[in-house]
Amino acid sequence: MAEAMSPPLFPDSELSECPVPYQITQADIETARDVREHLLRDPHRPGYHFVVPEGLAHPADPNGAIFWRGNVHLGYIYQRHGEHCWGHVSSHDWLHWKHHLPWLTPTADSPETGIFSGNCFHGDGEAVFLYHGTEQGNSIATASDHWLEQVRKSPANPIVPVQDESGRRTGSQGWSSWDPHGWMDADGTYYGIFGGHTASVFKTRNLHSTWDHVGDFLAHPLEGVDLHEDISCPDFFPMGDKWVMLCISHELGCRYYIGDWRNEQFHPEYHEQMSWVDNGWFAPESLLDDKGRRIMWAWARDERDRETEQSASGWSGTFTFPSVMVMDKGRIHLQPIEELQDITYGGDNRRLTLENGSDVLVDGLHNRQIDICAWFMPKDAHRFGVTVCRSPGGEEQTVVGVDLREQMLFIDTTRSSETLGRRTVEKAPLPDYQAAQLQEDGGMLLRVLADNSIVEAFAGGTQAMRRMYPTRTDSDMISYWAEGGTCELDTAATEVKRTNHH
Known part of the structure; x- marks a missing residue:
């Protein structure tokens, strides 16, 4: 590609060669040990559902799920020094997770102040991250190494700013530079769905240049579903001869549509909630694995008081167990992955x-x-x-x-x-x-x-x-x-x- 890319977030994939910010002291070691033992003693900390490794994560959305060179990679939102970041874990068996250095964080070479929702997809020989950079807009990063640790942000970021040159917020134009989801079509065209109360479609032939606004994502409303019920944390993919939009509404929690993708617009035929009494089942994320299975997680929102009970525990951010999405009789139902029997x-x-x-x-x-x-x-x-x-x-x-x-x-x-x-x-x-x-x-x-x-x-x-x-x-x-x-x-x-x- 013609454009020069910004340096990787971390100079080397080997952790031993990453810069050390300070000399670790014995007090640091004792503190780390105390925290680990505190978490191990907590009777409410899940044992086999994925949990953000430490600290309060709110939101704790799963993001960036991709099957890459024999391993499952998964991101999660967490907060560090008041900034939203993407953590990064990988697994060869869906059950045991290897922790990597952060995937995406605010950096000096990129204007955003935090990293919010997005996805990771297979591009032209590389993994492409399409994410929302807070205060700036939807943005791009790429990686192609074995462990997806050498992440480079695009110099074109944000590819669609949250406001135009006149200072108007994008929402005033009928669409928003908000929760994005991207994929590369068979002809090499990159598509992006930008979420919000009026979800929209963008496309480009060059990741690092202008993305063009195509139009509204939904071709028409469905009976009983407000056309402007926000589509956030979108995850859009084919399943059989249909397409599925897995997403949230901030009021309803997890939900999905089934329909057809044609003429660069989604024609929904069916909609169903996946959370009912509240929005506790939140921020779904899925990937297609090497066996052809569509597997999803969601953030299971914590119901302890955040200021007292969560804070005292030192942790939050739990995901549902990975489950296979199966289409049957025109609906989606879930089955826990068979690998569970191994533990x-x-x-x-x-x-x-x-x-x-x-x-x-x-x-x-x-x-x-x-x-x-x-x-x-x-x-x-x-x-x-x-x-x-x-x-x-x-x-x-x-x-x-x-x-x-x-x-x-x-x-x-x-x-x-x-x-x-x-x-x-x-x-x-x-x-x-x-x-x-x-x-x-x-x-x-x-x-x-x-x-x-x-x-x-x-x-x-x-x-x-x-x-x-x-x-x-x-x-x-x-x-x-x-x-x-x-x-x-x-x-x-x-x-x-x-x-x-x-």
Whole structure:
């Protein structure tokens, strides 16, 4: 390319050759050890869900997910010295993460004051970062080394400023230089979707030159969805013969559209929320791996008080467990990646007949890091499910279940903790076809992942997530229950190893 690129953020990929800002003292070592031990002792810090390594991260959006030369790379927003930055981790197995130096930070050669949402995609022999530079606008960086550590920002940044030469903010023109998502088309054209209340499309043939405004991203509204409901943290990709827009609304949290991409515009046909009681499931990010799987994460927003409880703990920023996105019957549903089985052990397998009102406590299994696969075969029961992170007397418990009358998958956290967190009931609607599917299959699989302060549930083609913060030391049991009649159950509950370093 003709343009000269700015120097890399770090001169060498080898950490030993990076500049050391000062001599590490024994006091520094003792402080680092104290912090690590403090985090290891925290009963609410997840063990196998990814967590920002230290400090309060708000926002903590996943960003820049890309499969590159045999490894998964993932970015996350965190705050350092009052500035928003992208951290960087990589993994060869989706479970254990190698921490790298920061991916993107404000630097002297670039005008932004912080790094906000964006993505990373395969360009012409290089990985391309399209991100929002705070106070400046959407911007470009590239890398092509094995570990994606030699990141260079474009001298053309910002490629679309937040204000024009007259000083008008871009929003006054009907579009915003805001949360971007980019990709390279088969003909070499680079496209970018700029989020906001009126999401828009930009394109260019040269990454480091002018990007042209094409027009509105959405070709038309969908019934029941406000046309100007903001599309932020966008993630746009083909799936089968359709295209999917995975995104958030700041009010609704995670959601997605399915439709067609033609004539440089998206024609939506279907829309569904992925978070209901609030926007706690936030900022989704996905990638396509070497097996052809579309795998996503999201930020599971912390529900402890930020000024007191989060601050005292010294950490926040948890991601949902990586899940495969599957399109079935015109909808998206999620399945935890199969690699999870590589870190499960022990557990409890049993077959039960659950009578009306029964609540069978599993003795001998005491762990808050659990993977439950429960096949429920309701005879005349209309509600059934499991409890996790439960105390022996049920003083604390998180209830996960299916309500066939309401056609809902739900997670009830009203008794999850005696002191911490919000008390809510998340209700995820089951798809219309699920009643017939239940009759055809003779049962329903309920999958539950519990991990100290997060619980995820998958059943009937839908999913739900909640945060929970049990405070009793004996809230480490599970039970199975049914209401309204009898239900047969065939279940396997396994314990899950810790994969986070601390």
